[in-house]
């Protein structure tokens with residue numbers, strides 16, 4: 407049962423009902439999803455998990471004015487006539503808006519997927535410009551990197567429409583088209599011909615407003631090198647889901663971030679040849695680079711020395727670990743199933759059945775998952791910048807927004823405290839983006855990007871799922887209404 411937040415409106419809409427926290431006029435469409443919109447809002451008697459990793463502060467009043475956090479003080483009742491909208495948040499917690507660092511605006515479709523798990527080529531990634539931004543915002547994501555685009559113009563136009571208040575959604579760091587090498591099974595990605603092609607591609611998209619790049623599995627060292635050089639000339643960062651280039655090689659070439667934790671590092675794969683993806687795509691290395699080993703330590707030291715961040719994407723691996731040959735599966739939350747189109751739901755459930763009946767693989771997927779999670783912890787403890795995102799692709803069981811919450815839960819499963827896990831998903835992403843002066847934690851003067859949820863995720867991390875209101879720039883969006891608006895759509899558009 408959902409407990410309603412009691413809103414005591416003493417003097418709401420003091421600017422005539424249309425002016426907003428950030429003095430940006432929001433469209434009629436966006437306004438349907440707003441629950442709290444006033445010049446001054448007080449979140450009263452709320453538990454504050456500030457995103458810095460500090461312990462939760464009980465019973466605080468957080469004041470939002472003109473889209474910014476203007477005060478954080480001991481909880482008190484606000485007297486009538488103060489010109490503020492007060493939300494009585496006893497029993498609720500507030501944390502910073504999630505800064506999602508591996509969040510896509512597309513879905514992976516496997517045409518004509520059958521119960522034997524066969525599907526017909528080509529694998530396609532339909533654009534989710536309608537449903538994904540709403541799901542992210544509903545789940546508490548207020549800033550996100552698109553981490554590889556397929557319809558780059560759509561993502562760029564979406565970003566400007568969101569920023570102009572025409573459409574609901576998080577702030578976007580739009581990543582250019584995947585920088586993929588000549589051999590790829592993704593036909594929607596550019597397949598670079600050489601280093602010059604990489605250089606031109608980066609500049610073309612940087613000219614059109616893209617703010618980051620992502621290298622993909624079959625890129626060569628030469629192509630990656632020139633992409634990094636061009637992006638850095640323009641102050642833009644490059645991340646990579648790599649295979650043909652090892653983590654060591656990429657760090658030495660100056661890459662800024664590596665996707666998928668330590669799950670796709672190929673440096674120990676026995677069949678690894680220069681500039682070519684190995685057969686296991688990193689599984690062998692993950693199995694053999696045990697946490698605490700000399701190889702792991704050397705790699706982590708190298709990454710930290712070169713200031714390379716690592717993005718944890720545990721949800722996309724969780725399904726395989728639970729099920730491949732182990733007979734189990736990951737339970738997809740009912741609300742996430744409700745968001746899916748009938749086809750997406752059917753395909754996700756078929757994949758789960760298949761996983762459960764799959765013959766036991768040579769390598770225990772559960773062991774791989776434990777190694778990967780432990781290496782991420784080791785990296786963070788050694789001083790590396792660990793950031794986070796769900797990667798809503800894979801077998802269709804990771805859904806935007808829900809997956810971001812799940813990532814925080816899985817970081818706790820990896821041994822981080824709830825406060826640390828929340829920091830990884832919020833402030834660390836802001837630090838990576840160079841936006842930590844404005845977003846990523848709850849502090850006076852920062853943008854009011856805040857997630858309000860029932861319960862206490864500092865004690866019970868699954869309470870991060872109980873999101874009710876998401877503030878972006880001081881405007882409070884109604885999570886349930888956003889979810890309702892995309893019911894049955896995810897996977898379709």
Ligand SMILES: [Zn+2]
Pocket residue numbers: 508510553554797799
């Ligand atoms: Zn991805």
